[in-house]
Amino acid sequence: MKKIAVIPGDGIGPEVIGATLEVLERVGKFEFKSVAMGGNAIDKYGDPLPAESLKICQDSDATLLGAVGGPKWDNQPPEKRPEKGLLGIRAGLKVFANIRPAKIFAPLASACPLRKDIAEKGIDFIIVRELTGGIYFGEHKYFTTPEGERAASDLMQYSEHEIRRIAHVAFKMAMGRRKIVTSVDKANILNTSRFWREIVEDVAKEYPEVKLNHLYVDNASMQLIRVPSEFDVIVTENTFGDILSDEASQIVGSIGMIPSASLGEDNRGLYEPIHGSAPDIAGQDKANPIGTILAGAMMLRYSFAMNNEADKIENAVDSVLREGLRTPDIFVKSEGTKLITGSQMKAAIIEKL
């Protein structure tokens, strides 16, 4: 039986995770192990990611995370902040590829801020972001220039194996989709980008069926808004991916709807919604559980190769949206829509399953 480490976390985390476990139990048999991480772990153990928690995640077949953090822990020193747990678990699980789908569910097309004729062409692409290299992980320093002025710098560096392995993730994903990879860089200026392009082109030779395009990141940010339907798989380095994936999340609607996966060399991954712990709505049954439920579906697909079960969950979500059921974050008053709570949304999805 597949072992899943479950991190409910803080704020709305336990609500959306509870809903997701019930949904997963409808499509398969799993062994869940609940793990402390984030603010609750600081309160209980004085550590945002206790060693025992990380060990359980490392020994599991996949890890499912709600969200961590909240105002209660905002003024803690850096090593005692919930975010420290997030960085720690990504490093501890050695996940280097962040996968974020950007898909517009037809019933929610009106929530897309783009022009109707653009949204109607359909939006369904994936951003594959390098997660453990680049400027976020290079040397950061403050210094004084020879002229005596204060200055700061951050080093951007990529090694060949880091680019090669993320490129393979993108090409493999494209093989199961529309077979188009767009590699995003800034090769007109940055050496790291010229190197990135060279290695991605080399990896592309192993996937002759996949069409490879290159875009400069400034152009990519425009094209995502102008012609989002033309993208299939976007692969890019850490910082560019951080920015473009937030842009993509706005194109497809509510933050409460979007899942993400972080993958490493083996099939074990870390799955979570893209939203945070939403302390403003915690405990009020207003949280949309769909982002986490879809993260559960991604886990079945990418870690367990349970594609049929993943399809079932995604179709159930699509059906309840088609019926007009809406949590407050995606509710637009109109004919055919009905405002419901987070737990009613969960119940409706389970009913479909």
Ligand code: NAD
């Ligand atoms: P947030 O994503 O928690 O909330 C932003 C807004 O979106 C809020 O108005 C919230 O109510 C709404 N929202 C978020 N998820 C929702 C859902 N499922 N259903 C309905 N509405 C939803 O971002 P924030 O307010 O910037 O951060 C709150 C806390 O979460 C902070 O402590 C932050 O550090 C933490 N955080 C954690 C993660 C993570 O665990 N991966 C990610 C981002 C932020």
